[in-house]
Amino acid sequence: MDRYAALGGIHLRGVIQVTGLRRSAAFTGSGQPVTEGVAGFLLHPLVSSVESCNTGLMYGNDFSAPDDAPGGGLLGEVEAAEVALREAAARARRGGPAPEEDLEAYFVDVIDADQKIEPRDWMPEAYRKTLIRQIAQHAHSEIIGMQPEGNWISRAPSLKRKAILLAKVQDEAGHGLYLYAAAETLGISRDELVELLLNGRQKYSSIFNYPTLTWADVGAIGWLVDGAAIVNQVPLCRCSYGPYARAMIRVCKEESFHQRQGYEILHTLAHGTPGQKAMAQDAVDRWWYPSLAMFGPPDGDSTHSAQSMAWKIKRFSNDELRQRFVDMCVQQAEILGLTLPDPDLRWNDDRRAYDYTQPDYDELMQVIKGNGPCNRQRMEHRRRAHADGAWVREAAAAYAAKRAEQKEKVAA
Amino acid sequence: MTEQSPLWEVFVRARRGLSHTHVGSLHAPDAELALRNARDLYTRRQEGVSIWVVPAGAITASSPDEKDAFFDPAADKVYRHPTFYEVPDGVAHL
Ligand SMILES: [Fe+2]
Ligand SMILES: [Fe+2]
Numbered sequence A: 001m002d003r004y005a006a007l008g009g010i011h012l013r014g015v016i017q018v019t020g021l022r023r024s025a026a027f028t029g030s031g032q033p034v035t036e037g038v039a040g041f042l043l044h045p046l047v048s049s050v051e052s053c054n055t056g057l058m059y060g061n062d063f064s065a066p067d068d069a070p071g072g073g074l075l076g077e078v079e080a081a082e083v084a085l086r087e088a089a090a091r092a093r094r095g096g097p098a099p100e101e102d103l104e105a106y107f108v109d110v111i112d113a114d115q116k117i118e119p120r121d122w123m124p125e126a127y128r129k130t131l132i133r134q135i136a137q138h139a140h141s142e143i144i145g146m147q148p149e150g151n152w153i154s155r156a157p158s159l160k161r162k163a164i165l166l167a168k169v170q171d172e173a174g175h176g177l178y179l180y181a182a183a184e185t186l187g188i189s190r191d192e193l194v195e196l197l198l199n200g201r202q203k204y205s206s207i208f209n210y211p212t213l214t215w216a217d218v219g220a221i222g223w224l225v226d227g228a229a230i231v232n233q234v235p236l237c238r239c240s241y242g243p244y245a246r247a248m249i250r251v252c253k254e255e256s257f258h259q260r261q262g263y264e265i266l267h268t269l270a271h272g273t274p275g276q277k278a279m280a281q282d283a284v285d286r287w288w289y290p291s292l293a294m295f296g297p298p299d300g301d302s303t304h305s306a307q308s309m310a311w312k313i314k315r316f317s318n319d320e321l322r323q324r325f326v327d328m329c330v331q332q333a334e335i336l337g338l339t340l341p342d343p344d345l346r347w348n349d350d351r352r353a354y355d356y357t358q359p360d361y362d363e364l365m366q367v368i369k370g371n372g373p374c375n376r377q378r379m380e381h382r383r384r385a386h387a388d389g390a391w392v393r394e395a396a397a398a399y400a401a402k403r404a405e406q407k408e409k410v411a412a
Numbered sequence B: 001m002t003e004q005s006p007l008w009e010v011f012v013r014a015r016r017g018l019s020h021t022h023v024g025s026l027h028a029p030d031a032e033l034a035l036r037n038a039r040d041l042y043t044r045r046q047e048g049v050s051i052w053v054v055p056a057g058a059i060t061a062s063s064p065d066e067k068d069a070f071f072d073p074a075a076d077k078v079y080r081h082p083t084f085y086e087v088p089d090g091v092a093h094l
Helices: A002-022 A036-041 A047-052 A055-059 A073-090 A103-112 A125-144 A146-150 A159-184 A190-198 A215-238 A242-270 A274-293 A305-310 A318-336 A361-371 A375-388 A390-411 B031-042
Strands: A346-348 A353-355 B007-013 B021-027 B050-055
Touching: A073 A215, A073 A242, A125 A146, A125 A159, A125 A190, A125 A305, A125 A375, A146 A159, A146 A215, A146 A375, A159 A190, A159 A242, A159 B021, A159 B031, A190 A375, A215 A242, A215 A274, A215 A318, A242 A274, A242 A318, A242 B021, A274 A318, A274 A361, A318 A353, A361 A375, A375 A390, B007 B031, B021 B031, B031 B050
Parallel strands: none
Antiparallel strands: A346 A353, B007 B021, B007 B050
16 A cells, blocks of 8 residues: 555545545445545545645645545635635725726736636636637536436436436536536627537537446446546636636535545445446446546647636646546545556656556547547437427417516506 | 527525525526526525525626726725724723
8 A cells, every 4th residue: 555655644534534524424325335435535636746736835735734624635625716716805906907007917917816807807808718618618518418327317226326316417407507607707698609519619528429338337427527527627616717716616516426426336336246346347447548538638739728827717737637637546446446447557656646548639539520439429419409498498488478468467 | 599588697595694695697588487497506405595586687787897996985985994093092892
């Protein structure tokens, strides 16, 4: 276990202390609950990532004092982001820019001071466009992301699992709606956003173009896909655009349940029959590399990064976040008793991080271009669902109009 | 395609004794559906005991980038704060 020295006793202590508090009562029913020590670890990052990602400065003591911070790890970061948001608001400059002040200078000033840009503030057109593109793509991902797991709702192995999966998929719909609402504050309408998804002009995360072949895939998605999403999204809680940052805080708090339910499914299977364990291993084998690809192309090939960093939309590079994710997963896989499908995965003492095999970025590009295993199916399904729902929207609008008319008559 | 349903701003009272706080917005054809959607969207985890929905169009907002300093009149009236006043030593209950 000494190669986990980087995880540090700090986290172990934190885990032991918090698990009892944070374990959902719903999981204490039938089935095998997640081992006590594991549950608390799920959202816990490596201490070394604090050093290597320069988060030490940014997050101060959030990691090193788990004893008095029940929400340690990534959840602790979400809470810290929320506190920072409130603090930034408290020291906000009064009112808007001074009469003679340059609007662009004021915008830069607000961002430099780690304060939030709000919908009616002046902002560079490129900032607005970048945010619309990113938030919309994020919203579309939540909506399309309901399909792979939705596929298993009717076949979940127990009523408990079915209820949990339904709640999870419903959460994803909610995430999509929070994010659409955040994008709309930038001056684009919901109808336009829906249209951009349906006609393929805006993308969603490639990960959802992979199929869910077995029940274990639902576990692997929760653990790895939601896990990767959380690593990506936690820094977005500090994004410079207020409505996006606030939406992300909400989303991240809900995501922690998603990751745990997935981990619990895998843990149960991995400790079941040999057949169940093999099914869990197969799911991890198939989802590992696509999950690594979720962080996007390597830093050298990433097109939008530098400007987004300067605007504090993005806080860490793709590779930094990917590394952070790998470092978190290794120990979690070990407790599952499953192997990550990478023979070259090993601890690098100099880097204080794991060396690992990169995902196939050519495959990623192919999937983004529309050639993944399920691209067409996902889009067809979304278009059909939207078209099939048209009569509901029409009926609700007609009913609202009729009632408004009746009210007018009564008033007249 | 039907016309887009109007936008509503949602305010939730988290617990008795607290004021309603803005939590986000949503689309709905009428107030009743807006309220139901708000319940499903913003209080799935018992985040509230009361919800207000307000048509977004009914809100008039001050503009943060208004060049004429809208909030300036309040800036030079420090005497509105108790800290402005000097309290002689030994005075209690003031
Ligand atoms: Fe989500
Ligand atoms: Fe999720």
